[in-house]
Amino acid sequence: xxxxxxxxxxxxxxxxxxxxxxxxxxxxxxxxxxxxxxxxxxxxxxxxxxxxxxxxxxxxxxxxxxxxxxxxxxxxxxxxxxxxxxxxxxxxxxxxxxxxxxxxxxxxxxxxxxxxxxxxxxxxxxxxxxxxxxxxxxxxxxxxxxxxxxxxxxxxxxxxxxxxxxxxxxxxxxxxxxxxxxxxxxxxxxxxxxxxxxxxxxxxxxxxxxxxxxxxxxxxxxxxxxxxxxxxxxxxxxxxxxxxxxxxxxxxxxxxxxxxxxxxxxxxxxxxxxxxxxxxxxxxxxxxxxxxxxxxxxxxxxxxxx
Numbered sequence: 001x002x003x004x005x006x007x008x009x010x011x012x013x014x015x016x017x018x019x020x021x022x023x024x025x026x027x028x029x030x031x032x033x034x035x036x037x038x039x040x041x042x043x044x045x046x047x048x049x050x051x052x053x054x055x056x057x058x059x060x061x062x063x064x065x066x067x068x069x070x071x072x073x074x075x076x077x078x079x080x081x082x083x084x085x086x087x088x089x090x091x092x093x094x095x096x097x098x099x100x101x102x103x104x105x106x107x108x109x110x111x112x113x114x115x116x117x118x119x120x121x122x123x124x125x126x127x128x129x130x131x132x133x134x135x136x137x138x139x140x141x142x143x144x145x146x147x148x149x150x151x152x153x154x155x156x157x158x159x160x161x162x163x164x165x166x167x168x169x170x171x172x173x174x175x176x177x178x179x180x181x182x183x184x185x186x187x188x189x190x191x192x193x194x195x196x197x198x199x200x201x202x203x204x205x206x207x208x209x210x211x212x213x214x215x216x217x218x219x220x221x222x223x224x225x226x227x228x229x230x231x232x233x234x235x236x237x238x239x240x241x242x243x244x245x246x247x248x249x250x251x252x253x254x255x256x257x258x259x260x261x262x263x264x265x266x267x268x269x270x271x272x273x274x275x276x277x278x279x280x281x282x283x284x285x286x287x288x289x290x291x292x293x294x295x296x297x298x299x300x301x302x303x304x305x306x
Contacts, residue, residue: 002051059196110143116136253293263282
């Protein structure tokens with residue numbers, strides 16, 4: 001089994017718990033996930049199996065969409081309801097009136113300081129392990145882009161938002177920072193990922209519905225490797241170029257047939273006889289070094305994917 005399985009992660013499990021479940025169910029060790037969801041969170045969790053694990057580097061780079069409910073007036077050490085309460089403050093009575101203007105501050109490119117309770121590492125140690133040991137270390141601010149931030153519901157002290165954002169965005173941090181802007185602090189009480197890249201929640205399969213392998217493969221939640229990368233333009237290899245690719249030699253533009261226009265830096269699928277063979281980045285500057293115009297990013301076992 002090689003491909004991508006879209007799972008609707010339930011609350012209460014970590015992303016690694018889901019991976020372990022899939023490993024046991026399908027009796028394979030080669031399983032990974034694209035984009036960690038906190039145990040509190042639910043929603044889209046792409047799980048790659050077999051050769052599909054080579055997809056993860058591309059899926060992790062994709063934009064995501066969330067629905068988040070935050071509770072104003074209470075801050076916690078984890079920035080969500082699973083943490084210890086640090087402080088409580090009065091929520092402004094004019095909350096519904098002030099929120100729309102405050103949201104404008106958080107749209108577009110912003111800076112975030114990653115939370116201590118995160119999987120980021122400091123000197124090789126995950127931050128959450130340091131946090132559990134009572135340690136707080138300095139974290140560098142990161143630039144992320146909030147492409148869309150919409151107010152869905154206000155029932156003070158709770159506020160529900162929908163967010164579209166680039167990779168690396170921490171929704172817990174976004175809500176905590178918004179709570180600080182309101183003047184009373186906040187933490188996340190519910191979080192649901194609605195989309196990862198091109199994959200919406202409607203296509204996902206709840207974890208408790210994973211059962212017979214053949215049924216999973218036939219479901220909308222499963223994609224072969226090539227289908228999972230179908231958003232990227234395809235380039236058909238000449239036969240000689242496909243043989244050299246098996247030895248790790250990147251093709252020349254003259255050895256490809258590309259139906260879509262490709263710009264420098266774009267990723268393309270290299271295919272031969274209907275089979276995905278590799279993902280490559282168009283890098284015409286390499287030609288000056290006589291290395292071909294494409295940089296190989298990932299080579300797939302063409303006998304196992306399609």
